[in-house]
Amino acid sequence: KSYEGINEKGKSGDTILHQAAGIANQKTVRLLIEKGADVNAKNEREETPLYRAACMRYTKNVEVLIEKGANVNAVNLMGRTALHIACTMSAKEVVEELLKAGADTEIKDELGAKAIVYANKEFKALLGKRIGIPSIQETKEHFTEALVQLLRLEPKLTGKITGIKEMKDGIKRKEKVVKHLSGIFNDKKEK
Structure with missing residues (x-):
């Protein structure tokens, strides 16, 4: 059963799933999705719950969101994907999950930078690029x-x-x- 208002947005455009993806365990994230939360909802910065989970390095939440249909290549207002922020945050396990799910390593942000640009040497090797x-x-x-x-x-x-x-x-x-x-x-x- 879907709950009315589950996709309502707060002041910054966040839904309850955005908030849960950044602070809660995967059981809460899974429950919200089962109750009708939109896995691809965007806030005022065009960030999705997946982007938030990647930013906070919550690998388990990333896994659940991907499993439930989150777009791994969704971009925010700066043109950045969850892979960009995961590289920036040195979130190795998140990067691995995003790559397994088919994240596009060629997407450039509005500065013309691919996710690899934000990666440290370990991540550059993981992404298969030169250092x-x-x-x-x-x-x-x-x-x-x-x-x-x-x-x-x-x-x-x-x-x-x-x-x-x-x-x-x-x-x-x-x-x-x-x-x-x-x-x-x-x-x-x-x-």
């Missing part, structure tokens, strides 16, 4: 990877760079640092 920061002369995709790696190395910048224009300005100011870091990481890779 290291590419030189600045490489393709746009590799340049995006270098920028994201730079931002990971300088966390204080992540809160300050909020848009494409600001990012381009940041790239210009940090070009020498990126070249230097690219050389360092490429040297380490060759050793």
Whole structure:
């Protein structure tokens, strides 16, 4: 039996399933779905319950949501998937579940970055991609990877760079640092 109001949204657009996916055990998530909760409901940021579970590293909730039909390739307002956030959060088991379920590793977010860009070395190996920061002369995709790696190395910048224009300005100011870091990481890779 489906319960009336089970898919109602709160102030941020979250449904009760969004909340449960981020805080509850898989039994609660499963029960809500059985009672009619929409596994692909989106909040104001276009995030699904699967995205929330991946963000919180709740592998069991991810498994239940996938089993019940969650779209593993749904994107949020930033164009990011559950795989993007799982890589960002270093959630290895979640990444493995998403890959088993057919998550597309080629989806790019609005910055042009694939999930691999947000991954650490262990995850890059898991995703079957090369490791290291590419030189600045490489393709746009590799340049995006270098920028994201730079931002990971300088966390204080992540809160300050909020848009494409600001990012381009940041790239210009940090070009020498990126070249230097690219050389360092490429040297380490060759050793």
